[in-house]
Amino acid sequence: MGIYTVELYLKVRLAVSEGMSRRQAAKHFNISRDSVSKMVSYSTPPGYQRQLPIRRPKLDAFVSTIEHWLEEDLKVPRKQRHTAKRVFDQLRDERDFTGGYTII
Numbered sequence: 001m002g003i004y005t006v007e008l009y010l011k012v013r014l015a016v017s018e019g020m021s022r023r024q025a026a027k028h029f030n031i032s033r034d035s036v037s038k039m040v041s042y043s044t045p046p047g048y049q050r051q052l053p054i055r056r057p058k059l060d061a062f063v064s065t066i067e068h069w070l071e072e073d074l075k076v077p078r079k080q081r082h083t084a085k086r087v088f089d090q091l092r093d094e095r096d097f098t099g100g101y102t103i104i
Contacts, residue, residue, distance in 0.1 A: 004035070004045070012039045058099035062091055066104075 008029065015025050022040065026033040066087055073081040082090075088104045091097035 004031070004039075006045065009039050009045055012036055013043075016040050056099075056103055058097075059103050062095060062097060065091075065095065 008031075012025055012029055012031070015028065016022060016036070020028070022033055022036045026036045029036075069082050069087065069090075084104045085101070088097075088101045091104075
């Protein structure tokens with residue numbers, strides 16, 4: 001099934017706490033016994049977390065430059081600060097950046 005709703009999560013927890021076995025709950029709600037065990041273990045759904053950080057090989061060489069620009073932007077008026085578009089244009093024009101706009 002994939003991602004379960006919070007309502008199903010609560011129904012399973014309630015059924016098990018009222019005495020239904022995990023095997024019966026799995027059969028009743030048509031989910032795996034492993035899913036029932038996980039639902040009983042956590043009071044709220046744990047959510048998704050990435051195993052590894054996002055890799056951005058084309059951007060990694062420019063991260064320190066971008067961070068420096070953004071730190072300097074804290075000293076100037078709000079309207080004069082870098083936007084993502086301005087960062088992209090400046091990297092492309094001045095630093096020979098070959099990546100796309102969407103990774104900025």
